[in-house]
Amino acid sequence: MSSHVRGSGKRQHIVETAYALFKRDGFHATGIDRIIAQAGVAKMTMYRHFPSKEELIVEVLDWRTARFESQLDRLSDSAKTPDEGIAAILGWHERWFDSADFHGCLFQHALAEFGEPDHAVFAAVARQKMSIQNRMVDMLSQTMPPVRAADVAMILFMLIEAATMLAQMGQGKAAIDNARKVASVLLAREIGE
Amino acid sequence: MSSHVRGSGKRQHIVETAYALFKRDGFHATGIDRIIAQAGVAKMTMYRHFPSKEELIVEVLDWRTARFESQLDRLSDSAKTPDEGIAAILGWHERWFDSADFHGCLFQHALAEFGEPDHAVFAAVARQKMSIQNRMVDMLSQTMPPVRAADVAMILFMLIEAATMLAQMGQGKAAIDNARKVASVLLAREIGE
DNA sequence: ATGAGATGAGACAGGTCTGTATCGTTTAGG
DNA sequence: CCTAAACGATACAGACCTGTCTCATCTCAT
Structure with missing residues (x-):
């Protein structure tokens, strides 16, 4: 039934x-x-x-990666500048943190439980983390040299990952706010050399 | 024997x-x-x-927190300015990432496996994460107003946490370098308003 | 040296885990 | 309608899990 x-x-x-x-x-x-x-x-x-629980886990992670990517694809369509794209990603995460059954990042959890680099689950985690990072590199490369885009993308990626973890500890709002402050500096001025 | x-x-x-x-x-x-x-x-x-495995886990985490704190205490003694203190913490993490049996942050892993907020392990994780964050707030309060010190400390904390995770994925060096770049901006100029 | 507490060794209970095997039933396509 | 594949239900194996219990042995301070 x-x-x-x-x-x-x-x-x-x-x-x-x-x-x-x-x-x-x-x-x-x-x-x-x-x-x-x-x-x-x-x-x-x-x-x-x-064939095994491990393969099921990999399948679950890859499916989640694909769903996440398609959601961000829709956001990217309505973003003209890198600033708007980054803001959209941060906004997506802020809404995610407030969703009903938020329990942190499944990929972070998978990395915690399957930390051996030659494990299939580890590879699935690496795929997702590189995917979001590359997405931001592509966005930022429109308005800055590729070397700097890579640095800025990694910094933003780091802030987002940490904000996700802090959200699990009840500090998601402050974390996203601070990520936004850093983002505005990174996107406006120079950093490093 | x-x-x-x-x-x-x-x-x-x-x-x-x-x-x-x-x-x-x-x-x-x-x-x-x-x-x-x-x-x-x-x-x-x-x-x-x-009395139980769960209590053993809490004990392990608290012991690890205490050891971590005493190591950072020794570093703080030889640091006069906040800049030196932050640099010492970043350096400690950089060396940690290269240590022989580095497997990521045990507290992040504990948070992944025991994510319920009313769990004793969750509380032990929260203690450690607040501890390092408060340590940086205290350091930064020497040269900036407390509200700004809290923001800067959280941003630095986020970068360190994310760098630890990235170190588990083989990007620890680049992550720490980028954390240092952001730190130098945060400690030199204004951010936010 | 003697009594009290800490420990070693291992059996045991009751449950859960992953993965396989069997068999009867349902479903879908030609 | 009819056959072949997919599915449900369940038992089973072998291993591992947490936690309890018993009893012999060891250590140490008095």
Whole structure:
């Protein structure tokens, strides 16, 4: 009764259910049994789609990366200048911090639980973090030399990542405000040499 | 032969052994059996000192906070100006990133695995993060008004936290360099209003 | 040296974990 | 309608988890 999800929609349903549980409880703390129970799916159905829990985690992270990218793509369309683009990204994060079930950055959490550099989950995290960083480099390269764009992008990236962590500790508003102050300086004047 | 650790030194030995394992493998992924085996200690010895694994985790975090604080205290003694103090903290982190068994920030990892705000581990993380932040506020208050010192301290704190995470992804050097660039601007000129 | 506390060693309980196997049922496409 | 694939339900294996319990041994201060 509850679900007429069919075709390959079952696979996606498992991914999104696992995402919600991983986000709230963590990866090691979330068992396969809880995922399939929450998804209303047989265990073998999950193991036919994903060869292991680890592969499911990678799939969840990559799906989340794609969704995040498409959301930022929509924001970029309505931003003409780099300043507007950066402001849009900061605004997106500020709204995210206030969303109902915000539990910090899933990729930061994945990095914490799977910190070995040759782990598949580590690679998925690196993909997402480089993706957002490259996005800002591209935006900033419109109005500044590429070397400086890389520095400014990394600084903004660092502030956003830290703001996400601080948001989990109840200081998201102040963190975003301070990130904006630094951004305005970085985008207006020179820094470094 | 391996151990003549005795008295209440056994408790401390368990804490430091658990610290090394938690740091490398994470909290949920590290079982009690591995901790006591690595420490060369009976299971009941551990459970007489710590009522539960969760309390052991809190103890490990608080001990690590104290050690971190005493290290920074020594650095503060040889720093006259806020600029020197901030530079010393950044330098400490830069050396930390290059240390042999660097695996990122244990407190960030704890926050990832125990993200519920009313959890004892969460509180231990918050203590450490506020501690380093307050330390910088105190340093900066020597040469700037307290409101601005709070903002600058938070920005520097954010850059340091993000640099620690980036160091785990192999970008620690560039991250610290960029943190230094922002610090020099924050300490020299005005920001915000 | 003697009694009290700390410890070592290991069995044990009860639960959960990942992953596999089996079998009956449902669904979808030709 | 009919066949082949997908799915649900469940039992199962083997390992690991946290935490408790017992008992022999060791250490140390008095």
